[in-house]
Amino acid sequence: MSGRREDYLFWRLAHFLSNEGGYRLIRANENQTELWFENKKNKNARLIRLVRFDLDWANKIKRDIQILSVQSEKIRKHLFVKKLTVLNLYISTYLPVDDYEYLIENNELSNEKVTIETVVMANENTYEALKAVGQILDNQLDFQIDSDYDESEIVSLKTSIHKKASQQLKEERQLFEYSKPFFAYAFMAIQVIVFLLLEVNGGSTNTETLIKFGAKYNPLILEGEWWRFITPVFLHIGILHLVMNTLALYYLGIAVEKMFGRARFLWIYLFSGFTGTLASFVFTGNLSAGASGAIFGCFGALLYLGVVYPQVFFRTMGMNVIVLIGINLVFGFSVSGIDNAGHIGGLLGGFLATGIVHFPKKRRSLQQAGFVIITAAVVSTMLYFGYHSDRPEVVNNLAEKQMKKGEMEEAYRLLSDYVATDKGNEITYFHLSLLEIYREQYAAAKEHLQQAIRLNPDFHEAQFNLALLYYEAEDLEQAKHVQKALSLYEDEKYEALLKKLETQ
Numbered sequence: 228m229s230g231r232r233e234d235y236l237f238w239r240l241a242h243f244l245s246n247e248g249g250y251r252l253i254r255a256n257e258n259q260t261e262l263w264f265e266n267k268k269n270k271n272a273r274l275i276r277l278v279r280f281d282l283d284w285a286n287k288i289k290r291d292i293q294i295l296s297v298q299s300e301k302i303r304k305h306l307f308v309k310k311l312t313v314l315n316l317y318i319s320t321y322l323p324v325d326d327y328e329y330l331i332e333n334n335e336l337s338n339e340k341v342t343i344e345t346v347v348m349a350n351e352n353t354y355e356a357l358k359a360v361g362q363i364l365d366n367q368l369d370f371q372i373d374s375d376y377d378e379s380e381i382v383s384l385k386t387s388i389h390k391k392a393s394q395q396l397k398e399e400r401q402l403f404e405y406s407k408p409f410f411a412y413a414f415m416a417i418q419v420i421v422f423l424l425l426e427v428n429g430g431s432t433n434t435e436t437l438i439k440f441g442a443k444y445n446p447l448i449l450e451g452e453w454w455r456f457i458t459p460v461f462l463h464i465g466i467l468h469l470v471m472n473t474l475a476l477y478y479l480g481i482a483v484e485k486m487f488g489r490a491r492f493l494w495i496y497l498f499s500g501f502t503g504t505l506a507s508f509v510f511t512g513n514l515s516a517g518a519s520g521a522i523f524g525c526f527g528a529l530l531y532l533g534v535v536y537p538q539v540f541f542r543t544m545g546m547n548v549i550v551l552i553g554i555n556l557v558f559g560f561s562v563s564g565i566d567n568a569g570h571i572g573g574l575l576g577g578f579l580a581t582g583i584v585h586f587p588k589k590r591r592s593l594q595q596a597g598f599v600i601i602t603a604a605v606v607s608t609m610l611y612f613g614y615h616s617d618r619p620e621v622v623n624n625l626a627e628k629q630m631k632k633g634e635m636e637e638a639y640r641l642l643s644d645y646v647a648t649d650k651g652n653e654i655t656y657f658h659l660s661l662l663e664i665y666r667e668q669y670a671a672a673k674e675h676l677q678q679a680i681r682l683n684p685d686f687h688e689a690q691f692n693l694a695l696l697y698y699e700a701e702d703l704e705q706a707k708h709v710q711k712a713l714s715l716y717e718d719e720k721y722e723a724l725l726k727k728l729e730t731q
C-alpha cells in the first residue's frame with residue numbers, strides 16, 4: 228500500500244479538526260508531520276497532537292510518549308490549568324509488530340495532572356480508530372478512506388488548513404492593532420503639566436495644594452464637590468508617583484487603546500478612574516490622588532480579553548497580566564500609604580466598562596446590556612453607601628454643618644455618641660475637642676486632641692490646639708508642642724505662639 232492513503236487520512240483529520248471540530252492549529256514541525264491543535268471548550272481533549280510516521284516497535288511509541296508527557300506538563304503550566312488531557316494520534320501505514328496495546332490501555336505514562344489518550348491509526352484498524360477518536364471528541368467521524376489519492380487532493384486539504392490558520396492569526400493581530408493611540412499620550416502630557424502646576428503652586432506633596440487642585444477629599448465630596456471623583460486621576464503626589472504611573476500608562480494604556488480604539492479607551496480610562504476614586508471614597512477616609520485606579524482599569528480591560536478570548540489571552544500576555552496584578556495588589560496590602568481600595572475599584576471598573584462597549588466592530592447586545600445593569604447596580608450601591616452610612620466622613624460632615632449653623636449642642640451629642648461606639652477618625656476627635664473647648668471641658672479636649680494626633684501624627688492643627696491649651700493652663704513645657712505643628716506647616720499663628728514661649 229502506498230503511504231499516500233495515510234497522508235490523506237492525516238490531512239483529512241487535520242482539516243476536520245481545524246474547519247469543523249472547533250480546534251485551532253497552534254504548532255507544526257518543519258516537515259509538517261506533527262500538528263498540534265487546541266480547543267479549550269473540549270475538556271475530553273483540549274489538546275490534540277496529530278503525528279504522521281510509520282511505527283515499527285512499541286518502544287518507539289513509549290519513548291515518544293515519554294517526551295510528549297514532559298512537553299504536555301510544560302504546556303499545562305503555561306495554560307495555567309490544574310489538569311490537561313491530550314489526545315495523541317498516530318497515523319501509520321502499519322501497526323507495530325509487537326505488543327503496544329498495554330501502553331495505551333494502562334495509560335501508564337500519564338500522571339495526576341496530565342492525561343495522555345493515545346490512538347494508533349493504521350491500515351488494519353482505520354475505522355475502529357476513527358470511531359474511538361469520534362467518541363473522545365463526541366463527534367462522529369464518518370470518513371470514507373479509499374486505497375489511494377491524488378497528490379492534488381492532499382495539497383487542497385493542506386491549503387485549506389493553512390488558510391484557516393492564517394485567517395485566525397490575522398484576526399488575533401487585529402485584536403491588538405485596531406487603532407493608533409492618541410489619548411494615552413494626551414493623558415501622559417496632562418499628568419506632567421498638572422504636576423508642574425502643583426509644584427509652582429505650593430508643591431505636589433502639600434495637602435492644601437492637592438485639595439485646591441481637586442484631590443479626593445471626602446469631606447468636600449460630601450459637601451457636593453462631585454467632580455472630585457474624576458479630578459484626582461490627573462494629580463500625583465511626588466515625582467516618583469508621577470514617574471511610576473506615567474510609565475504604567477505608557478505600556479498599558481497604549482496597548483489597551485490600540486486594542487479597543489480611542490473612544491472606547493477614553494471611556495474605559497475615565498470610568499475606571501471614577502470607580503477607583505469611588506471605592507477609595509467608600510472604604511478609606513484618606514486624601515488621595517493619582518492615575519492608579521485608571522491604570523488598574525487597563526488591567527481590567529485586559530482581563531476582559533481573557534474572558535472573551537481565553538486562548539488568545541493565555542497564549543500571549545495572560546500570565547504576565549495576572550502576575551502583575553497580583554504583585555501590585557500584594558504590594559498595596561503590604562505597604563502603608565497605598566490606596567488599595569482605589570486599585571481594586573479601578574480594576575473592577577475597567578472590566579465592567581469594557582464589558583459595556585465590548586470589542587470594536589463586534590456586538591453582543593444581550594451581554595452588553597447585562598454589563599450596563601450590573602455596572603449601574605454596583606455604582607448606585609457604592610454611592611448610596613458612601614453618602615448615607617455612618618462612616619466617620621459622613622458623621623464629621625454632618626457635625627461640621629451643625630457647628631456652622633451654631634447648633635453646638637446637637638453637634639456635641641452627635642460626636643460624643645459616635646466616639647462612644649469606638650468609631651471615628653482624627654477629624655472626629657478634632658471636631659469634638661473644639662466643641663469641648665466651647666463647653667470649657669478642657670481636660671476632655673486635651674484627651675481627644677491627643678487621640679487625634681495618635682491617629683495622625685502629621686495633623687498640625689491638632690498639634691497647635693493642644694499646645695494652645697497647655698499654654699492657657701500655664702504648662703509652658705508642654706506648650707512647646709507647637710514646634711511640632713510648625714515643623715509640619717508654616718503658619719503665622721504657630722510662629723506667634725512659639726515666640727511667646729521663647730520670651731517667657
